[in-house]
Amino acid sequence: MIQGLSVDRVSYRYGDKVALDAVSFDVAPGRFAALLGPNGAGKSTLFSLLTRLFTTGDGRISIAGQDMGRTPRAALARMGVVFQSPTLDLDLTIRQNLSYFAALHGLSGRDARRRIDAALDRLEIRARAGEKARNLNGGHRRRTEIARALVHDPSVLLLDEPTVGLDAAARQSITEHVHRLCAEDNLTVLWATHLTDEVYDDDQLVLLHQGRILAGGTCAELRGDKSLKDYFLDLTQMPRQSTEAAL
Amino acid sequence: MIPYLVALRAIVLREGLRFIHQRERFVAALVRPLVWLLVFAAGFRAALGLSIIPPYATYITYETYIVPGLCGMILLFNGMQSSLSLVYDRETGSMRLLLTAPLPRGWLLFCKLLGSTAISIVQVYTFLAIAALFGIEMNAWGYVAALPALVISGLMLGALGLALSSFIKQLENFAGVMNFVIFPMFFLSSALYPLWKMAESSPLLRDICAFNPFTHAVELIRFALYMQFNGMALLWVLLATVLFMACALWGYDPARGMVKRKG
Ligand SMILES: Nc1ncnc2c1ncn2[C@@H]1O[C@H](COP(=O)(O)OP(=O)(O)O)[C@@H](O)[C@H]1O
Numbered sequence: 044m045i046q047g048l049s050v051d052r053v054s055y056r057y058g059d060k061v062a063l064d065a066v067s068f069d070v071a072p073g074r075f076a077a078l079l080g081p082n083g084a085g086k087s088t089l090f091s092l093l094t095r096l097f098t099t100g101d102g103r104i105s106i107a108g109q110d111m112g113r114t115p116r117a118a119l120a121r122m123g124v125v126f127q128s129p130t131l132d133l134d135l136t137i138r139q140n141l142s143y144f145a146a147l148h149g150l151s152g153r154d155a156r157r158r159i160d161a162a163l164d165r166l167e168i169r170a171r172a173g174e175k176a177r178n179l180n181g182g183h184r185r186r187t188e189i190a191r192a193l194v195h196d197p198s199v200l201l202l203d204e205p206t207v208g209l210d211a212a213a214r215q216s217i218t219e220h221v222h223r224l225c226a227e228d229n230l231t232v233l234w235a236t237h238l239t240d241e242v243y244d245d246d247q248l249v250l251l252h253q254g255r256i257l258a259g260g261t262c263a264e265l266r267g268d269k270s271l272k273d274y275f276l277d278l279t280q281m282p283r284q285s286t287e288a289a290l
Numbered sequence: 291m292i293p294y295l296v297a298l299r300a301i302v303l304r305e306g307l308r309f310i311h312q313r314e315r316f317v318a319a320l321v322r323p324l325v326w327l328l329v330f331a332a333g334f335r336a337a338l339g340l341s342i343i344p345p346y347a348t349y350i351t352y353e354t355y356i357v358p359g360l361c362g363m364i365l366l367f368n369g370m371q372s373s374l375s376l377v378y379d380r381e382t383g384s385m386r387l388l389l390t391a392p393l394p395r396g397w398l399l400f401c402k403l404l405g406s407t408a409i410s411i412v413q414v415y416t417f418l419a420i421a422a423l424f425g426i427e428m429n430a431w432g433y434v435a436a437l438p439a440l441v442i443s444g445l446m447l448g449a450l451g452l453a454l455s456s457f458i459k460q461l462e463n464f465a466g467v468m469n470f471v472i473f474p475m476f477f478l479s480s481a482l483y484p485l486w487k488m489a490e491s492s493p494l495l496r497d498i499c500a501f502n503p504f505t506h507a508v509e510l511i512r513f514a515l516y517m518q519f520n521g522m523a524l525l526w527v528l529l530a531t532v533l534f535m536a537c538a539l540w541g542y543d544p545a546r547g548m549v550k551r552k553g
Pocket residue numbers: 057060061062080081082083084085086087088089550551552553
């Protein structure tokens with residue numbers, strides 16, 4: 044695959060504990076892919092590998108056509124990331140937070156300002172650009188982090204449980220917003236979550252459980268007539284029961 | 291080249307902003323050496339009787355002797371403090387943001403070091419200014435000549451902190467670093483007593499002090515403050531900087547999985 048995102052037989056272990064076991068999936072350019080898995084499935088571990096916080100000798104990762112092992116910096120330059128734990132500097136304003144990030148990507152001056160304004164517009168928080176991050180509620184802080192991840196116009200956006208800790212309204216609004224960004228701007232999105240209501244029927248679904256991919260395909264096709272929630276529970280509880288039975 | 295410099299400026303600026311938001315820390319970092327200078331040193335003065343050793347051209351008071359060591363103390367404490375904040379950053383996640391920038395990790399870490407060193411140096415000059423108000427003055431040009439010595443020493447101690455931060459698994463282990471790194475480094479050095487004085491009590495003690503890179507940082511600063519160049523000290527400090535930096539790079543190598551933690 045040339046663009047989009049590709050994960051090919053990636054494994055990772057913490058000491059003896061296998062966190063990812065030969066995980067493979069592709070996300071086509073402009074697709075919204077939901078990486079759905081219960082807590083401990085290995086989602087954050089995969090994100091650390093995708094963002095090169097860790098590296099592994101097993102398997103290949105490519106982002107927007109750039110191989111993470113061979114050209115890591117080119118791959119990092121094409122991705123935007125929202126990590127599970129918040130990474131805003133609360134003492135700085137929204138704009139200062141975004142400028143700092145822009146500079147890390149080599150952007151400065153008028154060019155940076157223009158991109159920051161555009162990113163803030165995309166998340167509808169430009170009016171609050173001068174406020175300190177500390178004064179924002181959880182939903183707006185997350186929006187700021189998403190805007191920040193878009194400043195350098197990445198072609199792939201990675202979000203690790205971006206709605207954790209938000210109330211229902213903020214959660215829904217952010218989920219919708221990112222779906223819209225994906226559709227309108229031809230952005231490739233990988234959205235990790237353990238909440239089934241954040242996955243839409245047209246989304247690509249990658250189901251991760253205990254470090255393995257259990258299923259992959261379009262959400263609507265995979266779930267059939269079941270609700271996604273039932274489908275998810277059926278799949279993630281089955282293997283555990285069978286291993287328990289085997290013990 | 292430009293993206294490297296843009297990132298450097300932003301990282302240093304951010305350290306500066308952080309520092310403005312934590313003024314209490316600035317004051318606290320100054321109180322420590324000032325207490326040494328104005329309280330302890332006054333008490334020790336009579337007991338010590340320093341003879342003429344380079345770089346000094348005349349007899350000096352004990353207060354005058356310990357000023358370079360106290361400059362080193364500021365750099366040492368700040369180096370460890372910024373290492374602490376790195377461990378904290380790692381736990382909160384802002385370290386992730388830095389490390390996923392599309393620049394070499396070594397450069398990003400170096401920028402961070404330079405930023406915290408710059409702030410330490412502002413504190414050192416504030417300290418020197420207060421000391422001068424109390425009549426403990428150096429050679430006027432010495433203040434300028436000390437700048438490069440302070441930069442290199444600051445980088446060395448910052449690199450040590452950086453290396454330590456990559457090996458400290460959790461924030462709670464940090465107190466151990468205070469006890470096992472800061473205090474031995476400071477007390478087993480020429481900061482408070484010249485090496486010949488150490489040798490009087492124990493040659494082994496003297497040898498340990500002579501091996502301690504902090505001693506060389508202090509001597510480099512001391513000589514520079516009197517417009518003299520101590521090549522041996524510079525060599526030691528440079529070697530130690532390279533060594534600590536290499537440890538830090540190794541510690542932060544993604545193949546070692548630096549941000550490994552639960553959650
Ligand atoms: N630093 C670590 N050391 C050991 N095991 C870890 C570490 N981090 C995560 N794990 C384990 O790896 C598995 C996957 O964790 P993680 O990737 O955080 O899952 P998720 O993000 O899907 O909740 C879990 O079983 C977790 O306990």
